[in-house]
Amino acid sequence: MKIVGISGSMSKNSTTRQAVSIVLNAAKAAGADVELIHLAEWQLPIYDDRDDRSTYPEIVHRFVQKISEADGLVIGSPEYHGTITGALKNSIDFLEARHLKDKQVAIVGVAGGSMGATNTVNTLQLIMRNLHAWPLPSSPSVPGASNAFTPEGTLKDERLQARFEQLGKQLVSFIQSMNPKTEKQVR
Ligand SMILES: Cc1cc2nc3c(=O)[nH]c(=O)nc-3n(C[C@H](O)[C@H](O)[C@H](O)COP(=O)(O)O)c2cc1C
Secondary structure, three states, X not given: OEEEEEEOOOOOOOHHHHHHHHHHHHHXXXXXXXXEEEHHHOOOOOOOOOOOHHHOOHHHHHHHHHHHHOOEEEEEEEOEOXXXXXXXXXXXXXXXXXXXXXXXXXXXXXXXXXXXXXHHHHHXXXXXXXXXXXXXXXXXXXXXXXXXXXXXXXXOOHHHHHHHHHHHHHHHHHHHHHOOOOOOOOO
């Protein structure tokens, strides 16, 4: 079973990357193969609705292929002005429902403010449903992100850390239960 994470931040030292990594690490501990796409390291161009998609640079095709081939996804975004980042939305604009149909998706958010990234994760739930994916119902977010992580990359709030880890485990078990015929194997 392959699970791909998308960290929708363009920051080098990204708290979103840390949040997505917690979920991915839990999925890995549950037996999945995992890979993280941190958008700051992926020089994706701006989607321009061109007639011939084959003319997009190779990195776009690599991105779409990785998402297509994944059995499940973890998508995280910082809250920017009450919603997801432009960088994340731009990356999703390269995807179509056929790339995401029936995939289970774990959604997380991070926010600078004390309210968490509720609007951001709800927006991602909506976008994923529009693309015929299956967002998991629990979509936790990190408030006060700049001071929320230990130097080791775990959350200082142990209950929130447990929720993020639980999400990774759930993702693996939901993918297995949604694919009873093919029985997606974990390592
Ligand atoms: C353009 C911009 C808009 C932001 N808007 C919000 C916001 O609406 N609410 C909030 O709580 N934090 C907001 N923040 C703070 C970010 O959510 C916070 O710094 C987050 O940790 C950034 O994630 P990153 O470390 O992965 O880049 C904003 C930050 C930027 C740069």
